[in-house]
Amino acid sequence: MPAGTLYRGREGMWSWVAHRVTGVLIFFFLFVHVLDTALVRVSPEAYDEVVATYKTPIVALLEYGLVAAILFHALNGLRVIAVDFWSKGPRYQKQMLWTVMGIWVVLMAGAVYPVLGHAARELFGS
Amino acid sequence: MSAETPSAIGAVEGAAYGPDNPAPYIEPPRKRTGRTPRSTRGNFEMAAWLFMRLSGVVLVVLVIGHLLIQLVLDGGVSKIGFAFVAGRWANPFWQVWDLLMLWLAMLHGANGLRTVINDYAERPNTRLWLKGLLYTATVFTILLGTLVIFTFDPNIR
Numbered sequence: 001m002p003a004g005t006l007y008r009g010r011e012g013m014w015s016w017v018a019h020r021v022t023g024v025l026i027f028f029f030l031f032v033h034v035l036d037t038a039l040v041r042v043s044p045e046a047y048d049e050v051v052a053t054y055k056t057p058i059v060a061l062l063e064y065g066l067v068a069a070i071l072f073h074a075l076n077g078l079r080v081i082a083v084d085f086w087s088k089g090p091r092y093q094k095q096m097l098w099t100v101m102g103i104w105v106v107l108m109a110g111a112v113y114p115v116l117g118h119a120a121r122e123l124f125g126s
Numbered sequence: 127m128s129a130e131t132p133s134a135i136g137a138v139e140g141a142a143y144g145p146d147n148p149a150p151y152i153e154p155p156r157k158r159t160g161r162t163p164r165s166t167r168g169n170f171e172m173a174a175w176l177f178m179r180l181s182g183v184v185l186v187v188l189v190i191g192h193l194l195i196q197l198v199l200d201g202g203v204s205k206i207g208f209a210f211v212a213g214r215w216a217n218p219f220w221q222v223w224d225l226l227m228l229w230l231a232m233l234h235g236a237n238g239l240r241t242v243i244n245d246y247a248e249r250p251n252t253r254l255w256l257k258g259l260l261y262t263a264t265v266f267t268i269l270l271g272t273l274v275i276f277t278f279d280p281n282i283r
């Protein structure tokens with residue numbers, strides 16, 4: 001068994017797995033993202049052509065997923081920092097995780113229209 | 127002193143330890159002595175641990191602000207194009223913002239991936255290759271992104 005999977009917990013373990021998975025996903029996105037942005041040094045047309053794919057409905061869904069990953073990683077990252085540096089952090093880690101999930105759900109609901117609205121208009125007409 | 131010691135265990139190997147007959151001193155196996163090298167690995171792991179937390183706090187502002195600008199405000203993704211980028215990078219504030227975000231996110235993510243590789247890749251050769259690939263991709267991405275910000279030309283055509 002790989003050394004990294006020996007940690008057996010409950011909420012603490014799943015939040016750690018999710019933090020790891022989202023972190024890796026964001027890193028891979030960033031690599032591709034810097035490559036696509038570099039097209040501004042090729043030509044305006046090349047850049048606009050690639051950015052057009054960012055505006056399609058399917059990619060809009062991926063963007064919503066990216067927002068989900070970043071918001072979880074960011075909020076849970078702040079929780080990890082609080083557990084490490086706040087004297088009462090370890091005692092409240094579980095409550096903080098539910099707080100993170102609560103804020104995450106609210107922000108994700110708020111992101112539906114701005115991130116997916118244009119895709120819905122394209123698919124179902126305005 | 128009588129032969130009976132007031133110990134629950136009783137005499138160990140015939141020796142009754144006490145103030146007059148102290149137990150032999152056993153040196154802790156990893157005790158730092160004059161002959162221990164000052165430091166074997168330095169404080170790299172500690173610095174990396176701290177960096178993850180400090181960069182994380184800054185990245186919350188940079189990345190969530192970036193997503194707000196790119197995906198939510200002012201029409202969301204639909205407004206993005208060469209002209210939009212030209213407008214943003216005309217302002218040094220956003221150049222510095224993007225530069226800082228590029229460096230911090232890449233270093234934070236690369237250090238995170240280093241941990242993941244250390245956790246799952248067990249064969250020394252696999253680790254070596256994966257880390258070589260990771261460091262190459264990281265250096266390449268940071269240099270490319272930096273170059274793009276500094277050499278951006280709005281009148282390329």
Ligand code: HEM
Nearest residue numbers: 030037063189196206211214224227228231271272274275
């Ligand atoms: C789908 C969501 C995203 C969109 C639509 C988007 C869009 C853009 C655009 C238009 C630029 C050009 C410069 C500017 O306007 O500031 C840019 C640059 C940049 N973005 Fe994003 N971005 C997204 C997500 C992210 C995320 C999640 C990160 C960080 C993890 C990120 C990091 C960067 C960096 C570092 C640059 C500078 C690139 C360079 O130096 O060449 N972006 N992004």
Ligand code: HEM
Nearest residue numbers: 020023024026027074077078182185186231235238239241
């Ligand atoms: C948005 C703000 C962010 C915060 C507050 C944050 C916070 C953190 C913290 C505190 C850790 C250390 C976890 C630990 O030691 O157990 C971590 C790990 C990690 N982060 Fe972030 N991070 C952020 C953004 C990012 C970005 C943009 C990327 C990708 C480029 C990323 C990728 C990673 C990876 C791959 C790990 C390693 C995960 C592991 O070892 O399990 N993070 N993050």
